[in-house]
Amino acid sequence: MQINIDGINFDAPEGFTVIEAANFLGIRIPTLCYQEGLSPWGGCRLCIVEIGMADKTKLVTSCTYPVEEGLRVRTTSERIVNARKLILELLISQCPTSKKLQDLASEIGLNRVRFHPKWENCIYCGLCIRMCNEQMMAEAIGFSNRGREIKIDTPFQENSEVCRKCGGCIYVCPACTLRCDGPRPENLLCGGCSNYQPLSC
Ligand code: SF4
Ligand code: SF4
Ligand code: FES
Structure with missing residues (x-):
């Protein structure tokens, strides 16, 4: 090809x-x-x-x-960079304490977040579920509920008997592996440990 x-x-x-x-x-x-x-x-x-x-x-x-x-x-x-910034704005408003999101904001030159913060701990990317299903073959977790009530959980929210406690789900999670303690209240961004140059358009 x-x-x-x-x-x-x-x-x-x-x-x-x-x-x-x-x-x-x-x-x-x-x-x-x-x-x-x-x-x-x-x-x-x-x-x-x-x-x-x-x-x-x-x-x-x-x-x-x-x-x-x-x-x-x-x-x-330019079209891509602007669209990426909007997507990242929405994600950071959902989960401002994710270091991965804060690093990405620095990388692509995002300098404002206009949306109201939700201070959640998850961006519902599903990586943890796929890691558990496809690499650990455990199928211990999944999405539960829909819309605003959506969350990651075990079946019936009970302690899982099939979870291997391998930590794979945490390892791949962009929201729980590393936390950022410094998002500024006025724009939800930190940039304290940014080492990146913005992508050129
Ligand atoms: S710790 Fe449990 S839930 Fe997480 S990936 Fe491993 S088996 Fe799945
Ligand atoms: S990997 Fe982390 S951010 Fe993604 S759905 Fe799972 S818990 Fe949420
Ligand atoms: S849609 Fe491609 S990385 Fe998320």
Whole structure:
């Protein structure tokens, strides 16, 4: 499959997704619900890229979009960066104490969050569930409830007899592994340990 990512021609194997091709070329695309070795879910949309040419372009999630012959991909257009910032704004308003989210905010140059904070501990990316199901083969946790009541839980909210206490779910979680204690009340951002340069548009 001959594709072009950010001007680089690449002969991608059939079955590759766009993010796999980008990773192979060393092109960084920010992600939250994608983890190598786990099935892609396409939930957070942070990994969006722009495909197509001229006025026929569209945004797709690179972790789920399969490569196809002649595909042209841009990973850092102004449209992408603006969309990523909005997505991240919403996620940070949900979970301002996630260091991973704060680091991503620094990386993409997000400097304001306009939405009311919810101070939750989860962004519902589903990584913990896929880790438990697909790598630990335990199926100990899952989504329960819907809409605003959604949460990650064990069946019937009871202590699990199948959980192996392996910690895999915590290891992959973008909200519980490392906490950020410094989000400023006025814009919910911290930036205290930011070491990143914003992506160029
Ligand atoms: S600690 Fe339990 S719930 Fe978490 S991944 Fe391991 S088996 Fe699954
Ligand atoms: S607990 Fe963590 S890994 Fe699981 S859905 Fe929430 S943010 Fe994602
Ligand atoms: S990383 Fe692709 S949608 Fe979340």
